[in-house]
Each structure stands twice: as C-alpha cells, then as structure tokens.
C-alpha cells in the first residue's frame with residue numbers, strides 16, 4: 095500500500111477545499127443596522143427621509159478612511175463617501191435625506207427613499223476603493239420590524 099500517504103494528502107486537500115470556514119470573518123467595516131422603514135407615512139419630508147438610515151461600524155483597532163467608499167442598494171442607488179475617518183470601534187450613520195455631515199452622521203442627499211421596505215426587502219452593500227472591493231452586505235425581506243441588525 096505504498097501510495098497511502100499520497101491518498102491521505104489528496105483527501106486532506108479535498109477536505110480543505112470543500113469544507114466551508116467555521117464562521118465568516120468579521121468585515122473591517124460592518125453594516126450593523128439598516129432602518130429601512132422610517133416611522134409614519136413615506137411623505138418624503140426631510141425628517142422622514144432622515145429617519146431612514148444605515149449604520150456602519152469599524153470593527154478593527156485602527157482608524158479607516160472611507161473616502162470614495164460606496165454604499166449602495168440592490169437597484170444601484172449609490173452614496174459615495176467624502177473624506178471621513180471612521181475611528182476604531184466607532185459607527186457612522188448614513189441618513190437618506192439632506193443635512194450637514196458631522197463626526198458620526200453623514201447625509202446621502204437623496205430626495206427619495208433608498209432602502210426598500212418589507213416585504214420586498216433590499217440589500218445594502220459597502221464597497222472600497224477604485225476596484226470597488228466588496229466589504230460587507232446586509233439583506234432583508236419579509237419582516238414585522240422596520241429595521242434589521244446585521
């Protein structure tokens with residue numbers, strides 16, 4: 095049974111390829127919450143638009159510059175970050191409507207809602223850099239809640 099060691103290593107290699115990781119690695123910047131159904135009727139008032147938001151958290155121990163990163167929905171609506179330094183462990187909230195950007199909140203500047211309500215749902219995704227590397231996504235569908243925590 096001379097080939098036995100070869101068979102063993104081949105088996106191990108197949109196992110390594112086929113077996114999924116025990117858990118998905120935490121993304122450096124994680125979509126932690128999307129409040130997709132702002133309270134009350136969708137009147138497109140400033141306060142209603144800004145009650146719709148997505149929150150992104152820096153899960154690392156280092157500050158991350160989000161400039162030119164993109165937050166987008168399933169149908170391709172995009173928000174591109176200006177210069178924004180997200181500090182370690184901190185969260186930035188991207189509100190759908192208009193307002194003055196601050197240290198923990200930025201504004202998409204949209205005149206209409208971005209995140210689709212339940213039951214249709216939507217997918218929020220964040221993408222980095224010129225090659226738009228996918229960092230994280232968060233999806234929702236039918237739900238009795240107005241938000242999702244990812």
Ligand SMILES: [Ca+2]
Nearest residue numbers: 130207209211
């Ligand atoms: Ca909505």
